[in-house]
Amino acid sequence: MDKEKYRNMYLVEAAEHLQAMSEILLRLDSEPQNHQEIDALFREAHSIKGMAATMEYEETARLAHRLEDDLDLCRKRGSVDTTEIDQLLAGVDLLEALHDDISQGREERSVESYLHTLAPGECSDSPVSPVQPEKEEGRQTDGGEPILVRIDLAETVPVAAPRLLVLLKKCSDFGIVLKSWPSLDQILTDKVDGRLLVQLRPRLTTQDIHVQLAKYSEVEEISFPRPTVNSSLGERPHKSASVRVSTGRLDHLINLTGELITIRYQLENALKQQHLPDLDDGVGQLSRLVKNLHHQVLQVRMVSLRALFSRLSRVVHDLARSSAKTIELQTDGADIEIDRAIVEELVDPLTHMVRNAVDHGFRDKKEGIISLKAWRDRDQVLVQVADDGSGIDPQVIRRIARERGLLSAAQVKTVRDYDLYQLICQPGFSTADTVTGISGRGVGMDVVKTAIEGIGGLVLIDSTPGEGTSITLKLPLSLAIIRVLLIESADVRMAIPITRVIQAVEVSPADIHSSGKQLMVDYQQDFIPLLSLRKILKQPKGTKKESLPLVVTEVMGRRIGLVVDRLIGQQEVFVQHLAPPFDQIPGCSGGTILGDGQVVFLLDLQSLLERRKKGER
């Protein structure tokens, strides 16, 4: 069998089964006696086992087989308890790690230690840690944590592979060898470079191991690197290179392509006969088709937020358990679809936000609700993480903002609470008085903000002390093709992503007021400051006009009115990254080519205005 051919198919399908398993387990956590869920879980494990065995992914198959056995016991008993759920979740984590190994083309890691964990119903006096089954192996060993042993051969050793083989065999005298780099196979095929790293569960102390290895004069250096901690939390879902597309969508694409070919002949004919009405008609149809095609192609890139939400559910579950809190997670809108590139960028920020919610939100409470919501608003997707925890005390933020010089004494008095909350996204701003293991190092929200703005989104924070905090992300549907507002300033056309525009209006000079140096405009019963784009871009001053075209936007949580020369209109554009050195232009996040061949830059108002602010200081 040509395994390579089926590998991608396996990966895509296995990922779906794995996701289903996590979801079911989390549901079982609140409903441990749901027979149907246990049955479904059993079937998922069974499917993975069958697929993996066919593909000769032996470790995966062994592990899936074990999970299947365990679930069979649960199925017969009709329930799963909390310890078992944790153990099964650890099993799913391990399956995901194996999935990762396979997708990266690595050798599968060993599942030996998991297979030594107790099966459901086997007695244990103390709760069993699912991943490190010391209890079980304590009979043969002193039950040490796995350690790494690194052996470097002297450069003068003439035949490295046999030497490493002897050393690897020697290591099994020190304990149970879990894994080695290079692997046994690599050593036997002479794929070595004079180094050996062995992961083993030791029977001897590192000192004794050192003494034993020092007897080999070929060994130049012996060290015991600290193993890196592998936490399942915050790990990215697998980025897979292939996408599953429904045949319906494909058929649609083929139909559209067929129609395009027809139109082409129609246009060629019309051109030959110089028949303008036919040409006009053809171009009309062509633009309709292209629009449709664009829409369909975008659809292919769209994925639902379900996988992301289920991962976040898992984060909440694990964090709540580790901090002994009872937290209910309510999700809504998991079916909302968004460009897969955006979903990938959302993993880290949302994980961070959810951790914040568990840790800060419920600092003083032991139980509560976290809601994870997504919804569509025209061309945007909104994703919100809200908690009903302690909320953020605006006075604390006022104090910190003053202390760190983010606001002047006068500003501290006048700033609205809502604007104050947006300051949390400033680098180094943390309201946590103590740093906990989960979050609170002050490197949180600014990273979230940077990531979200990097994909053209906005972060909005709201909080009511005693009632909770909500953080909303406003996101574009797609990264490549976006709707922009075209504007003109000093005869230069520019584009602003529509996600950043609250409204485009024309105001009459009568609505403009002066407050000190700053010009303000009356906008929806609120005075907002006016900024001139010409001034920001250091373009020559314009002439006075009857009415002022204005783009109302939000920067750092504050509404501003950006004065431009002309509002041209909205358009969908294909955004391209600027090649160096143009990518260094401040305030410019990309470029696009309009229908008439003109190159238009995409304005990044946020960085443009922030830069200006810094320049002022």
Place this chain on the structure above:
Amino acid sequence: MPGSVLVVDDALFMRKMLIDIFSQAGWKVIGEAENGEEAVAIYQQQHPDLVTMDIVMPVMGGIEALKAILQIESQARVVVCSALGQKHLILDAITAGARDFIVKPFQSDQVLEVAERVVGC
């Protein structure tokens, strides 16, 4: 601590050299063999602490002899001797159960280091 050793090699010169190295270091050389078959027969009778085994030999090769000796005693300590170019043979021998290996040409302290290490544990 030196123990008893059986030296197996089809070249008389090599046997002589190894025997000298071991004797001078206080080892008791209980015998020598020029092929695998002889080696297995001597091992059966004497059960030495260590066997140094050439890999390429007539009649019965070193790896075959190694396997036969391990059949007699699973904990037998056999060290293979081989030339530099026979890396894959050394790997095969270790996989088959050889405790360590010596690469020809060798120096006496290398031989003794390997021998003491293997018997010492």
